[in-house]
Amino acid sequence: MIIVMKTHAEPKDIEAVVGRVEELGYKVHLSRGEARTIIGVIGADEHLIQNSTFEVMDGVERTMRVMQPYKLASRDFSEANTVIDVNGVKIGGSKIIVMAGPCSVESRAMILETAHAVKAAGATVLRGGAFKPRSSPYSFQGLGEEGLKFLAEAREQTGLPVITEVMSPEDVTLVGEYTDIFQVGARNTQNYSLLKALGKQKKPVFLKRGISGTIQELLMSAEYILAGGNMNVMVCERGIRTYETATRNTFDINAIPVLKELSHLPVVADPAHGTGMYQLVGAISKAAVAAGADALMLEVHPDPSHAWSDGAQSLTPQRFAKLMDELRLVAQAVGREI
Amino acid sequence: MIIVMKTHAEPKDIEAVVGRVEELGYKVHLSRGEARTIIGVIGADEHLIQNSTFEVMDGVERTMRVMQPYKLASRDFSEANTVIDVNGVKIGGSKIIVMAGPCSVESRAMILETAHAVKAAGATVLRGGAFKPRSSPYSFQGLGEEGLKFLAEAREQTGLPVITEVMSPEDVTLVGEYTDIFQVGARNTQNYSLLKALGKQKKPVFLKRGISGTIQELLMSAEYILAGGNMNVMVCERGIRTYETATRNTFDINAIPVLKELSHLPVVADPAHGTGMYQLVGAISKAAVAAGADALMLEVHPDPSHAWSDGAQSLTPQRFAKLMDELRLVAQAVGREI
Amino acid sequence: MIIVMKTHAEPKDIEAVVGRVEELGYKVHLSRGEARTIIGVIGADEHLIQNSTFEVMDGVERTMRVMQPYKLASRDFSEANTVIDVNGVKIGGSKIIVMAGPCSVESRAMILETAHAVKAAGATVLRGGAFKPRSSPYSFQGLGEEGLKFLAEAREQTGLPVITEVMSPEDVTLVGEYTDIFQVGARNTQNYSLLKALGKQKKPVFLKRGISGTIQELLMSAEYILAGGNMNVMVCERGIRTYETATRNTFDINAIPVLKELSHLPVVADPAHGTGMYQLVGAISKAAVAAGADALMLEVHPDPSHAWSDGAQSLTPQRFAKLMDELRLVAQAVGREI
């Protein structure tokens, strides 16, 4: 950490700051410039020191952190990319993985039909929500355990591993009986009770970026799971909230190469939530692959105008199959395959 | 809901949309303008209909909601302001309530000392965190139940009702044994499992706006608690995330009069999180009172440079007492008292 | 326009609104729902009516526009893509155009060297700034007319048409003597005096989206130029301002397909400003091409660590040549060429 003193900071203010740094067990590196003094805090672990400790002291203008606040999620921790094996499907390797399926599991027939359709088009993981976080208490909240059973049946029939959302630490055991990958949604990215519960079990976790979460916060939330002992975490860009209203969210394409540089974890793109409009999903899926995403999550529904949730951003099976063909070409152009 | 058709929508597209509206049990009101056709959806309850149902149909340009998606939280539901009685302290009435105390309960001595100090200066509710949502898994996570016990002791000594945060549905029973008001933090505003659990019990709930939550989302989250049967909800403006980096958050002062207009629930202001800097807390507290807030939540710590969390935005007891004197004058100027 | 009345709007309020609509020369379409009345405003030209006229009237809850506020920039105006011919280089056609060169023209030798290098790698337009909008009055403000002369010389030597920024209506004549395309920067997107001046002359205009401009505002600013009589306008996504600090701006990849859907104008992507970091420029350039951009603008400098501006986001000629090779493959994968 670096502590910048005010222009007119008095010697006693500087001494007080130095004293507090040493009291906390760190060493001090003093740099007296022409305009002001800068105090470097030296020690093995910046994570234990708080900016706010110093910002309230007399003569301090501001503090700046030097180190990233995450460790296990960092590229410094592992130069090699993490590859997560889910029943033989490898996420984070050279092959780009496509996870597809409906927003919500609406019935047995519907999830089975969709599962077969996405498999035929080339998807390798089946998605579907059984516990749904809805902004209105009056909206459909998901089929619950019944939905999980339908998902499990779809896995048996197709061989596709399944991913489904978990919303509460209480549900981790139940959902874990059925799912292959736990999904943490954008509203729960900083639900630390849930993250801790997922860190204590072994199944892979798919962690979405918060609705307006920073990239650093996403990696800090991953760190909660990693620090709990579960190293199978993938992170997902799903669009951020901005002032722009032409689309539901602003897909942060920059986040893909930034996450690949800062971290060794697999990076997934979610163009459905990143745009909110099925007409844009194709263009953004291609862009995400071109930018280096390791996987895509796509919403596919047999009849979007009758979907119980997120119909506007869902592809029909026909559109999905056509998109998969286009994506294969883009993947090839950047030296990968789907 | 209003459905705007594209300029060149064909008659069969319009018919299909009308058919779908009627299939869902609503009536249609057709308006054919010179440029395009607009379809009004008429029915008692717009809450059950989804925009996305129509946005995927051919010829539809976009849909616009007419009604607010919340009911019980709405000013239409109750013209009279809700006043919440917490052990005799009335929140939402003509008197402005000040809730003060440390970010975290750090020790028995510290919370007792702070409780007496804030009471002496005029606070009427004691705040203090025992379960702390921290962005790093390596940061202090709160004293847990021990902290709750210290808070309860401070209440016994001072007579001040207490407010503390709950982070998980599993903890509602435990925290409820000690606290008078449940606090839901900004990272859990859309933790629906938690909101549902709080809707099923009777103690008042203090609900913070999400880190970049809209005013509508805040009221929708309140609706989850209200719909569960608990009508004692107060909502809190705590600053939103914007591009501005000069302050930790941007305190949305507009939200105070907007919330008072849209809803009957008491509105609390949190200038500590709304600014992140103790130097600004005084100005923003006065502004919030001038703008019509029903209550303030303030962070007070006996020694901010030794605080275990949020020191930079905490007032010393001396600064807090001085601010209370200033606030009394502003409250009076807008026809209220503290 | 649609005017939504409040739940309890009185008949006289509704009459007053209807009267005002008719006074303005529009017709009314009344829809009385169970909960509230909705007033449709019908007329050939919604552009002449203001929302604010009604929002101050008693009983009005809010107003919603139905039509896009731009006309000439709209896809409704021209289904065919606009293709702009600049000395034989066609922008907006099937071939993707690459405009490359330094942020600032720093010297005659430097712009000539860069011009030859980018041409050799496949660029078809040369960029370079002579008048520079700098956030500090103490920073280098550009070489002015001398820089324009160097650009013209580079054009003569290489045959590449040139693009350079104009900052003020007073400079349109001078800059127009040298440049082939006028660039309007992000700080001047809503400089209407400048837009009007550019609408009155014939050379093509490259219009950047504002620093936090909406897509609609970008098209409205284009409309100023089009309405002035100059139909040769291309629009540029260059990243928007968000809360994320990991990158200089957030490149709004969604804007590319949205602009192509809403408008017939050519769409350019500027990954240098969209990221602020040369390490990310390659990934975002590929993404922009995959998403459907008609052209790219890239910053190339022979020695970025000695650049007088924007060095951090500039490519060396070597990196640029390598990227061009990669881009050719991506362009081909989406059915285009570079």
Added chain:
Amino acid sequence: MIIVMKTHAEPKDIEAVVGRVEELGYKVHLSRGEARTIIGVIGADEHLIQNSTFEVMDGVERTMRVMQPYKLASRDFSEANTVIDVNGVKIGGSKIIVMAGPCSVESRAMILETAHAVKAAGATVLRGGAFKPRSSPYSFQGLGEEGLKFLAEAREQTGLPVITEVMSPEDVTLVGEYTDIFQVGARNTQNYSLLKALGKQKKPVFLKRGISGTIQELLMSAEYILAGGNMNVMVCERGIRTYETATRNTFDINAIPVLKELSHLPVVADPAHGTGMYQLVGAISKAAVAAGADALMLEVHPDPSHAWSDGAQSLTPQRFAKLMDELRLVAQAVGREI
């Protein structure tokens, strides 16, 4: 400036950075921590050095500025508040100044009527737009010089100094013949050609924050005018663009105390643009005064539903007079007067 090297930066990378710092005429202060090396750049004037110079060098992780980039606008430059005298009206002193009038000058009768009304209620400066920046080329663009003449006549009749907007460097002379204060609108905050022209003349300048400008950018734009030789600059908070759609803009109340701390320039609040709704203008005006604003700018129109622009955020003369009475009480509560 501080340059943070990567964890594994090699000695030759560090040497290269040190060499470049010295080549630019600065001294180096090296701090070798356990994890990484930090290079301090020491010299009298950080303004001449660019971050980007170093960010492209091998082994550099990032750079951080230590000094504020503005000088003349800084509180370090003048501890005393700047007080601007406009025909005897002192802006920036203990008395809070209210500038009021219509968005646009619509006719002679209208501006004269409004001028007398706002003077009677206690306003001390008259506002009114003659050159209007409108997002649509089809909207009313202002009366131009005719409007300026009406404003001048209103000044003669009432004795109130006038403020009006200037949009282009070409218009500075013309507008200066009539106005007492030049207003620079939010779309022109970074129109450097205009700022330079205003720096060369002597009349006071009222500079609005950009639509999503940072506080630092606002002070940098002020610096352009100050560096030109004109020290009579006041800065205005007018709401920023955020994701929240309940209001037109988000009034950044934090900016008021932050600007007062960072700068000696008078700070004005514009609650009309800060909210976009006349119903909120009263609450936010009181909040701005409570937070320390030196002046308010308010929109007053004799008949807002017939206003040619910004009717929704305009007060009637009656509402304005009532608000002035309320503001006097709040001003008194914070030790000032109106």
